[in-house]
Amino acid sequence: MILIRELINEMIPIFSKAMNSLGVEDSDWVPLIGRATVEDHGDVALPCHSLASMFRKPPQEIAEQICALVEEDLDSIATVSSISGFVNVSAEPEWLSKCLLKLISDPRLGIGVEKPLTFAVDYSAPNVAKEMHVGHLRSTVIGDSIVRMLEFKGHRAIRENHVGDWGTPFGMLIEHLLDLGEDQAANELGVGDLDSFYKQARTKFVSNDEFANRSRSRVVLLQGGDPETLRLWRVLVDESMRYLNEVYSMLGVLLTDQDIKGESSYQDLLPEVVDRLMREGILETSEGADVVFPGGWVNRDGAPLPMIIRKADGGYNYSTSDLACIIDRVERLGCDGFLYVVGTPQKQHFEMVFQVAEQAGFMSPSHQAIHVNFGSVLDIDGKVLKSREGEVIKLHDLLDEAIRRAESAINEKNPELVGDERDDVARTVGIGAVKYADLSTERTKDYVFDLERMLSFEGNTAPYLQYAYARICSIFRKWEGERDHLTSVELILTHPEELVLARRLADFPSALDESISTFSPHKLCTHLHSIASSFASFYENCNVLKGEGDEIIRSRLAMCDLTARELKLGLGLLGIGVPERM
Numbered sequence: 001m002i003l004i005r006e007l008i009n010e011m012i013p014i015f016s017k018a019m020n021s022l023g024v025e026d027s028d029w030v031p032l033i034g035r036a037t038v039e040d041h042g043d044v045a046l047p048c049h050s051l052a053s054m055f056r057k058p059p060q061e062i063a064e065q066i067c068a069l070v071e072e073d074l075d076s077i078a079t080v081s082s083i084s085g086f087v088n089v090s091a092e093p094e095w096l097s098k099c100l101l102k103l104i105s106d107p108r109l110g111i112g113v114e115k116p117l118t119f120a121v122d123y124s125a126p127n128v129a130k131e132m133h134v135g136h137l138r139s140t141v142i143g144d145s146i147v148r149m150l151e152f153k154g155h156r157a158i159r160e161n162h163v164g165d166w167g168t169p170f171g172m173l174i175e176h177l178l179d180l181g182e183d184q185a186a187n188e189l190g191v192g193d194l195d196s197f198y199k200q201a202r203t204k205f206v207s208n209d210e211f212a213n214r215s216r217s218r219v220v221l222l223q224g225g226d227p228e229t230l231r232l233w234r235v236l237v238d239e240s241m242r243y244l245n246e247v248y249s250m251l252g253v254l255l256t257d258q259d260i261k262g263e264s265s266y267q268d269l270l271p272e273v274v275d276r277l278m279r280e281g282i283l284e285t286s287e288g289a290d291v292v293f294p295g296g297w298v299n300r301d302g303a304p305l306p307m308i309i310r311k312a313d314g315g316y317n318y319s320t321s322d323l324a325c326i327i328d329r330v331e332r333l334g335c336d337g338f339l340y341v342v343g344t345p346q347k348q349h350f351e352m353v354f355q356v357a358e359q360a361g362f363m364s365p366s367h368q369a370i371h372v373n374f375g376s377v378l379d380i381d382g383k384v385l386k387s388r389e390g391e392v393i394k395l396h397d398l399l400d401e402a403i404r405r406a407e408s409a410i411n412e413k414n415p416e417l418v419g420d421e422r423d424d425v426a427r428t429v430g431i432g433a434v435k436y437a438d439l440s441t442e443r444t445k446d447y448v449f450d451l452e453r454m455l456s457f458e459g460n461t462a463p464y465l466q467y468a469y470a471r472i473c474s475i476f477r478k479w480e481g482e483r484d485h486l487t488s489v490e491l492i493l494t495h496p497e498e499l500v501l502a503r504r505l506a507d508f509p510s511a512l513d514e515s516i517s518t519f520s521p522h523k524l525c526t527h528l529h530s531i532a533s534s535f536a537s538f539y540e541n542c543n544v545l546k547g548e549g550d551e552i553i554r555s556r557l558a559m560c561d562l563t564a565r566e567l568k569l570g571l572g573l574l575g576i577g578v579p580e581r582m
Contacts, residue, residue, distance in 0.1 A: 166264040
């Protein structure tokens with residue numbers, strides 16, 4: 001928040017002197033100061049409407065009176081104006097250039113490092129022996145961007161991929177594996193036909209009683225720790241993860257095999273959860289099941305809503321696993337907080353889990369337990385995205401299609417790109433387009449998956465931002481000077497487009513901080529687009545390499561360099577690459 005924060009810090013002593021002369025205490029007006037809501041009116045604004053009863057004057061007259069008192073003292077810092085009862089403060093170009101120079105000379109572009117905390121980030125979570133579909137996209141890319149931003153701010157982010165690798169379906173999957181033979185099963189899984197493997201097993205389970213009985217017996221062996229059953233289970237997990245890692249590699253996310261923390265990891269802790277809840281005196285029996293009543297939750301009939309811990313048949317529920325996760329993350333990992341990047345439909349589930357965990361003492365009120373919820377991915381007709389056959393679309397197929405279309409667009413835009421460079425750019429642009437379309441949408445909302453719009457070089461898209469970066473790289477290839485020497489250049493801001501771009505660049509740290517503090521990548525996306533669009537206007541109206549003298553040229557080159565650095569860092573924190581040629 002470098003521009004707004006520093007401008008407010010500069011203006012407060014001047015405003016304080018004026019307001020005290022009017023008999024107004026700092027506590028009455030300082031909390032009112034903030035970012036101007038209308039960008040054209042100024043950078044910072046002081047609304048005077050709540051001061052009307054104190055002054056016994058209309059807000060407009062109060063604003064005009066304050067402007068007259070502070071105008072002279074603010075002369076070298078900012079200009080003031082009165083509009084509709086607001087005192088609007090606009091930074092002077094010279095002051096703004098000094099503010100930008102602090103960013104230019106800082107490798108971190110004005111972004112501070114916070115007191116380090118440890119966060120477990122629970123995201124992606126595909127199921128073993130099932131393909132990742134487009135529904136997994138949101139959890140994976142949102143979680144990945146949050147991890148990157150937290151780490152950049154100095155925090156420790158523990159990536160936990162809570163894969164579905166346990167439970168009753170594995171009985172039928174293991175038996176199907178045995179029926180096929182390990183070699184054939186491994187080959188079928190290894191080529192990525194996970195959905196087919198699962199469906200074959202499911203069909204046999206439903207239609208063949210002998211197979212179903214074998215599957216149920218195999219579940220008992222699995223849960224009992226039978227060595228051979230566990231070995232076969234591991235074959236399923238390993239072959240599935242080999243394929244899932246291909247998708248992670250395509251997406252360019254940070255997840256590795258070391259980050260897998262599946263449901264199986266917590267099996268030994270599940271009886272401990274029951275014991276602890278029992279010792280706390282909050283475990284009850286309801287219709288044969290062990291449950292906890294968190295309080296404040298009711299069903300459709302108005303009766304208290306229980307959270308099932310252990311079912312009547314002795315099996316454990318998802319709630320039990322999530323409580324075991326919290327115990328593990330607090331006691332083994334020493335986490336200060338846990339982020340669950342999971343769809344909005346699980347909102348009630350997590351609220352109840354967090355409530356019970358605190359009630360049972362598994363975590364304290366100081367722990368940050370946050371459900372980072374997100375909406376659905378829709379087709380252009382507004383329905384949940386599915387294939388023509390009515391199946392959920394495989395994520396791998398969508399990514400392949402995005403890369404193919406990106407290559408076609410790049411061939412048309414820049415036929416000089418050939419070979420490996422063209423392939424690399426197509427992958428960077430195609431994957432970046434898919435990820436950015438997801439991340440640029442406010443995560444709590446649904447969004448429409450439209451590859452044509454995602455890959456457009458116009459509008460709020462990754463290709464638009466990437467092209468802005470590539471254009472700047474082109475400028476510096478033509479200049480052939482040393483970019484490192486631009487860090488101490490005096491910035492000369494005279495044109496309106498230069499001033500707009502300067503303000504957007506100065507606000508980059510605040511946009512990133514706000515994105516991190518709210519776990520909302522779309523806020524960073526919105527600001528990056530504002531930088532790219534203001535750069536486009538700057539580039540069109542301010543000749544960079546043929547400016548009015550060497551000082552102007554070097555000033556504009558410094559602005560280009562800072563723009564490129566902010567775009568590269570911002571997109572990088574979203575997990576999106578930036579090609580130097582497009």
